[in-house]
Amino acid sequence: GHVIVCGFGRNGRRAYQELRANGARVVAVEMDQELMKSFAEGRDDEDYEGTDLAGEKIFAVFGDATSDRVLMQAGVQRASALITALPKDADNVFVALSARALNPHLKIIARASYKTSESKLLSAGANSVVMPDEIGGSHMAKLVVRPEVIRFLDLISGLSADKLRLEELAFAQMRHDFHGQSIRDLDIRSRTGATIIGLRQQEGALLVSPPADYVPKAGDVLLVLGSEAQIESFEVKYRQL
Amino acid sequence: GHVIVCGFGRNGRRAYQELRANGARVVAVEMDQELMKSFAEGRDDEDYEGTDLAGEKIFAVFGDATSDRVLMQAGVQRASALITALPKDADNVFVALSARALNPHLKIIARASYKTSESKLLSAGANSVVMPDEIGGSHMAKLVVRPEVIRFLDLISGLSADKLRLEELAFAQMRHDFHGQSIRDLDIRSRTGATIIGLRQQEGALLVSPPADYVPKAGDVLLVLGSEAQIESFEVKYRQL
C-alpha cells in the first residue's frame, strides 16, 4: 500500500522526500495550498496533482487531516503507513486516533514536540513517536562529547554527504539458495565488500557482528553496511527478485 | 573547558541533559528566566545558580546570547564548545559570529530550521550545523522503509530504552601497553564482550569492522559497541587513567 504524510511542514517534507527516494508511493495531506506550492514547481491549483522539483507528480489532498473525510480521500483504508507531522501534538493525537479507527493494520508514526505527548500518541494508536527536538538536542550534545560516534551515525543513516548505506534484509527476502547457510558461508564481505554489522533475531535480541557460525533463521533480519555500490551488489546477489 | 548552551528551549534542554549525563561542565544562557525555572526545581531568582530536577546545580546566565557581554559572562573565552540553539536562525548566525571572534579555538555547533541557513552558519564560524526537523523527518521516513535500521540506530545512539552504547576511544586515550597491538591482539570482544564496529583512520577513512590484523595508529579512533556493562569493562581495561 501507499504512505500518507499529514502535514507538509519541514518534518513532513523531509519525510516525503526520503520516502520517494526509496520508491514508496506517497500521498501528502496539507491544508495550506501555498505551502504545497512552495514545494512544487508545477502549480496546478485545481487538481491535487502538482509536480515536485524533480519533475515528478505529487499526489496531495488539500484539507484538514483531523477530518475523517480527508483521511479517507487520501486512501487511509488501503494505506500501509501514515506519518502525522502536524505542528500541534493534540492534532497528531487526533489523527492517530482517527486513522487507527479507520484502519487497524496501518503503521502510524507520529511527530511530537512534548515528551508528555508520547504516551498519549501511543494510547491513541501510534506505533512510533518521533520527537525532532529531542533527537536534535541529543545530536548536538553528541557532537561535543562523542564526535566520532555522531559522525559514524550520520554516515550510516544517510545524513552525511558521504555515501555509506545501512540496509536491512529480512530472511524471508533472502534468495532461497542462501537459506540454511551460516554467516561464514554467506560470505557477504568477500562477494560484495559490504559488512554484516548486526542481526536482529526474531525473538528481539540484536547480535552485534554476529558470529561466523551463526545460521540466520526465519524471522531474522540482517543489517548490512557498505558503500552504495557494495549495497547494490549485495541486493543483486542476495535479495530475492 | 566547559560547554555553553545558548537557548534553553527543547533542543537546548535536551543537549544540556545529555552533556551533564556525560560529565561535562555546562553553562546555560537563556533570556527567559521562567523557562529556566520551569526546568529547575530550586527557584533562586537573584542568583544564576538554580538546581535541576536531579538536585544538582544549574549554572546559567540570564541574558541575550547575541550580546558579547553575555557570552563573556558565560566564559566564552575559556570554553571548549558552544551550542547555539536559539529559535531564530539569524540569531544563531549572530552568536556563531560573535563566539568565533571571541574564541578562535571554540567548537561551535549551531541549530538551524532552514536548509538555506546552513552555509551562512558555517561561514559565520560554526563547525557543525544540526537541523532537527530534517533529522526528525528522515527518522519518520526510515521508520516506514527501513524499520530495523532505525531501531538499530536508536539503540546505538542511546535514544531507545535499551541500553546498548556506542563509545569512541582515540588511540591517544588508549593505555600505552596496547599501543602497537593488532585488533586481534587487543582481543576486546573476549575480554569485555564489546565489539569494534568501526575505526576512523587519521586520514579520514572509516573502516567498518576493521580487519583482525590491522594495527591502530596514532590519530585513529576506535568505535566500540556494547551493553553498558560491556562498555564500562572496556573503559576500565583499555582507557588510560
Ligand SMILES: [Ca+2]
Ligand atoms: Ca510537518
Ligand SMILES: [Ca+2]
Ligand atoms: Ca532551544
